[in-house]
Amino acid sequence: MSVLSVRSLSKTFGGVHAVNDVSFDIGKGEFLALIGPNGAGKSTTFNMINGQLTPDSGDILIGDKSIAGMAPRDIWRLGVGRTFQVAATFGSMTVVENVQMALISHARGILGLWRPAASLHRERALELLAQVGMADAADRPSRELAYGDVKRIELAIALANDPQLLLMDEPTAGMAPRERNDLIKLVKALVVERGISVLFTEHSMDVVFSYADRIIVLARGRLIADGNAAAIRDNAKVREVYFGTGKTFQETAS
Amino acid sequence: MTLNALLFQALNGLSTASGLFFIAAGLSLIFGVTRIVNIAHGSLYMLGTYIAYSLATKIGGAFGFWGGIVLTALIVGVIGALIEIVLLRRIYRAPELFQLLATFALVLVINDATLWLWGPEDLLGPRAPGLAGAVEIFGRRLPSYDLFLIFIAPAVLIVLHFALAKTRFGRLMRAATQDREMVGALGVNQAVLFTSVFALGALLAGLGGALQVAREPANLATDLVAIGDAFVVVVVGGMGSITGAYLAAIIIAEVKALCIAIGVVNLGFVTVNFSKFTLVAEFIVMAIVLIARPYGLLGKPQGVVRSVAEPEAPIRPATPMLKVLGAVVLVLLLALPLLAQTSPYVLVLATDVLIAVIFATSLHFIMGPGGMHSFGHAAYFGLGAYGAALLVKLAGFPMLAALFTAPLVALLGALLFGWFAVRLSGVYLAMLTLAFAQIVWALVFQWEGFTGGSNGVIGVWPAAPFNKSWAYFLLALAFTVIAILVLRRFLFAPFGYAMRAGRDSPLRAEAIGIDVKRIHWLGFAIAGCVCGIAGGLFAFAKGSISPEAISVSRSIDGLVMVLLGGIQTLVGPIVGASVYAVLQDTVMRQTEYWRALLGVIILVLVLAFPQGIAGALSALSRKLGRKPGGAA
Ligand SMILES: Nc1ncnc2c1ncn2[C@@H]1O[C@H](COP(=O)(O)OP(=O)(O)O)[C@@H](O)[C@H]1O
Ligand SMILES: [Mg+2]
Numbered sequence: 001m002s003v004l005s006v007r008s009l010s011k012t013f014g015g016v017h018a019v020n021d022v023s024f025d026i027g028k029g030e031f032l033a034l035i036g037p038n039g040a041g042k043s044t045t046f047n048m049i050n051g052q053l054t055p056d057s058g059d060i061l062i063g064d065k066s067i068a069g070m071a072p073r074d075i076w077r078l079g080v081g082r083t084f085q086v087a088a089t090f091g092s093m094t095v096v097e098n099v100q101m102a103l104i105s106h107a108r109g110i111l112g113l114w115r116p117a118a119s120l121h122r123e124r125a126l127e128l129l130a131q132v133g134m135a136d137a138a139d140r141p142s143r144e145l146a147y148g149d150v151k152r153i154e155l156a157i158a159l160a161n162d163p164q165l166l167l168m169d170e171p172t173a174g175m176a177p178r179e180r181n182d183l184i185k186l187v188k189a190l191v192v193e194r195g196i197s198v199l200f201t202e203h204s205m206d207v208v209f210s211y212a213d214r215i216i217v218l219a220r221g222r223l224i225a226d227g228n229a230a231a232i233r234d235n236a237k238v239r240e241v242y243f244g245t246g247k248t249f250q251e252t253a254s
Numbered sequence: 255m256t257l258n259a260l261l262f263q264a265l266n267g268l269s270t271a272s273g274l275f276f277i278a279a280g281l282s283l284i285f286g287v288t289r290i291v292n293i294a295h296g297s298l299y300m301l302g303t304y305i306a307y308s309l310a311t312k313i314g315g316a317f318g319f320w321g322g323i324v325l326t327a328l329i330v331g332v333i334g335a336l337i338e339i340v341l342l343r344r345i346y347r348a349p350e351l352f353q354l355l356a357t358f359a360l361v362l363v364i365n366d367a368t369l370w371l372w373g374p375e376d377l378l379g380p381r382a383p384g385l386a387g388a389v390e391i392f393g394r395r396l397p398s399y400d401l402f403l404i405f406i407a408p409a410v411l412i413v414l415h416f417a418l419a420k421t422r423f424g425r426l427m428r429a430a431t432q433d434r435e436m437v438g439a440l441g442v443n444q445a446v447l448f449t450s451v452f453a454l455g456a457l458l459a460g461l462g463g464a465l466q467v468a469r470e471p472a473n474l475a476t477d478l479v480a481i482g483d484a485f486v487v488v489v490v491g492g493m494g495s496i497t498g499a500y501l502a503a504i505i506i507a508e509v510k511a512l513c514i515a516i517g518v519v520n521l522g523f524v525t526v527n528f529s530k531f532t533l534v535a536e537f538i539v540m541a542i543v544l545i546a547r548p549y550g551l552l553g554k555p556q557g558v559v560r561s562v563a564e565p566e567a568p569i570r571p572a573t574p575m576l577k578v579l580g581a582v583v584l585v586l587l588l589a590l591p592l593l594a595q596t597s598p599y600v601l602v603l604a605t606d607v608l609i610a611v612i613f614a615t616s617l618h619f620i621m622g623p624g625g626m627h628s629f630g631h632a633a634y635f636g637l638g639a640y641g642a643a644l645l646v647k648l649a650g651f652p653m654l655a656a657l658f659t660a661p662l663v664a665l666l667g668a669l670l671f672g673w674f675a676v677r678l679s680g681v682y683l684a685m686l687t688l689a690f691a692q693i694v695w696a697l698v699f700q701w702e703g704f705t706g707g708s709n710g711v712i713g714v715w716p717a718a719p720f721n722k723s724w725a726y727f728l729l730a731l732a733f734t735v736i737a738i739l740v741l742r743r744f745l746f747a748p749f750g751y752a753m754r755a756g757r758d759s760p761l762r763a764e765a766i767g768i769d770v771k772r773i774h775w776l777g778f779a780i781a782g783c784v785c786g787i788a789g790g791l792f793a794f795a796k797g798s799i800s801p802e803a804i805s806v807s808r809s810i811d812g813l814v815m816v817l818l819g820g821i822q823t824l825v826g827p828i829v830g831a832s833v834y835a836v837l838q839d840t841v842m843r844q845t846e847y848w849r850a851l852l853g854v855i856i857l858v859l860v861l862a863f864p865q866g867i868a869g870a871l872s873a874l875s876r877k878l879g880r881k882p883g884g885a886a
Contacts, residue, residue: 050765072764088762090755092566101755104748105767111776112748116571120748141568157766 001063003028003165003197004049009058011044018044020221021058026165029195031188033208036218037241042201043085045218046169049199050082051075062165081158085169087150091143095134095153098142099125102160128156131190148175151183159190166191168200172207180204184211209233217241258392260515265391267504267511269400269469272407274503276462277480278487279414279496280455286431286494287451290342290353291681294360296481298456301364302330302463303472304372307379310467316383319468327461334456338449344861346448350680351627355817356860358810361477362853369474370847379467399468406465410458411500418496427451431494482692482806486540489685492553501551506536534696537689541674544686548678566822569745576825587731591724601723605795607835608727608734612788613808614815614831619741620781621813622821623750624774625757626675629684630691631812633671634664634782636804638789640698643711643799653717653794657733660790661783667694668782669775676774691809699801710800714793730791737784742824744780753777811838818859820869829868 002025011019019041026032034042047053049060051072060068062078076082089098103121104110112120129135132152137145142153151171158166171187172180184200184207191198202208208215209229217225217232219241225232232238277299284292309322337360345353385402388395418424426447463476487506491498513535516528549555572580586593587604594600613635620626641663645651651659671690678686698705705711720726744750755763756770763770793799811834819830837855842848863870 052761073767073769076765076767082765084761084765088759088765090758090762092568092754092758093751094568097568097751101748101751101768102766104751110748110752110768110773113744114747116746117748117751118571118746157762160766 005061007059010056017221022223026197030197031213032199033212033215034201040218041221079164081163082167083154089142095142096125096138099156102157106161132156166198262392262394263511263515267507269403271503271507272403275407275500277459277484278499280458281484282488282499284455293357296477297361297364298459299463299480300476302460306464306467307377307472310379323464326464327457330460331453331457335453338452359853359856362849366847366850376471376473378471382468486536490543492550495552498552509535530700537692540689601727605727605730608730609788609791610831610835612737614827616781616784617812618816618827624753624777627684628687630687632804632808633691633694634785635789637664637667638786639793639799642790643714643793657790661786664786665783668779672775672778676771712798715797716794823868826868
């Protein structure tokens, strides 16, 4: 059974079909890339899956449970982790505290009024930080970190509730090519180890073609292709979307 | 009540609306462009009435009156420009709350300057030359001048509307209202734009005030009343929308007029005097509008979220030095009854300081870590104080039982109001909390049979052994220490972290399972409850409680204390409350013009220490010691 099924999902913003009748599935442990030019509807799709937006129509299933229109925090409890296109962390906390918050919340300890938060789940948080290569920065204020490092922290946060599905909207935006490659490699290694399914967007076609198990392509809100790297590379519609505008795959990286 | 009476009151309402419109339109324009909520706008309005009075009486005649009104508007416009150039320009990049504090300091300064120049008496201007008569409408006589006011507001609205739509200046203003970065990109001299907008807003307030000269006496209390009304109008109409301001002014004035027209109604089992509702009517309208349309009738969601505030450092447990310092202060306080044997007043003042510390610490709990800038914390102080006083007087509670129950009364109020408040944020949350505080105030003011009305509840004295000032001081000290330690504990616990998480990034917080609204609601309730302790202590310390003690100025005092201490530090509110309470007491006894002195001190502090006193001290110690200084 699929971990996530998206069925005929649609969303319009004041007449603009941001997402139009999109359907796809992710199998267990699959590393699925969602690509498409800017404005194709990728972030909108993410936002509907994690509950930030309510779909106009269509359905979203986690396992066999419909989650369309549920609040983000409830969807998270079903094991869906998320990183944002513009990284979001708690600036007034240290790096490790950011991860601890997710662990505390996962253990339903958020309403605790007495035991100091800094002492809770610290070991586990440090482990997660070590996995994303940020153990050294654990006690630094998170607002002091470079953007690429913040993205790693987000990854550690997203892994904190042992998700079965990870949604990563442009995890490498704002990174140098080298860094991009490293981060995606890291994600891939982590998820393979844990059997997590991942849906991610990424502008660098090199990265997509070398790491994704499968690729789906959005253009103007519609799903135009679904297949492996070779199939996508040769797909006429995809070539039109990317090359027809005079762009190459590489140039779309921004 | 006849239909004619109703219609006549409706007309009356329209003429009142014009005054509201002028001040609110200026406030709204200034906020739209500069993002500063100018609390001193009511003061500019008040100045307008005083200046127009002087011109009308000194020059006299039609020219002195009508020319005086125009001249007044220009003078107040220039005063506005000066304020912008000398003061506000320096603090555009400061945190929002500091700007509020600075403009509040201006209120104090302008009020005393007015007192000094014009004296304490109410001054009623001459009748308007040419419009001194009255016209017969709906069987009653409506002053012609009121009729004139009814028409002048929409006329100015139309002129403003076209000026903003057709001129380059207007287009820039609208662009700046929607997107401030864009103005920079257009290469406009932002300083000139801001000064002009401030001058225009001030001019409108001055005009509004000047037009009142033939209708109402110039009065020193006008500034806070006017700004309260204007806030409501602007928030109901939508920040930055002048048409919204006009609409809101009319709605509010008409609702009030309706209350007066309905008057006393016998509902069979109870007699209700609707005219008493005028005090709360506008706040009820505002609460309803904000809940249904969080950005006001014609407002748009605030575009760019401004976060120019210095990001906050992670909180750390108290350093050994801070612990030692705390212990030393505590020992000194415990010894105070012995040290102060010769001057009993010290203990009375010290008790006031402790009450202020609880008040400010509880306010800081939601303002700092919760990011909820409450402008109505006096509500929970009032619920605690009245709760304690009435439990003693009406239910025969012993003092200690009343002191322990008072916070629960405040808790109930905070749970109710907080539920609505956490649905909003920023200026809108500030205004809604203010509205709730005014509702509480009006309730105790008007429910005479229960609360004693304007006289309040008297004879609430502490029982033995606490009837000695030293004993009561020690009792207050015990409550204060416990309140501080408990709130501090909460802040270091997951709950406090969750509050900060919701403030730092609601998006991320919700994405890791935190129900931000619920957390902030509970935080609001906890703060209200602890604030109720301060209220209860206050009632017994003074032996009485009256509406005056829970008015808007107490809420503002709390804000000043928190900001003075530094919102980003946990000891800030303690330092701020102590300094402010002592300062207020000392300054008040030095001079008749204590408000102005206080205002100047606040301004100096704001300009010198944009992070508050405790914030500045910890920054200094960071610099000197190079230790990892946290917000202890
Ligand atoms: N909140 C919104 N309001 C209005 N339009 C939106 C909103 N979010 C996205 N859109 C529009 O929907 C389309 C898809 O946007 P998005 O999902 O962000 O694309 P992508 O992430 O693929 O770049 C774009 O045309 C965008 O302008
Ligand atoms: Mg996107």
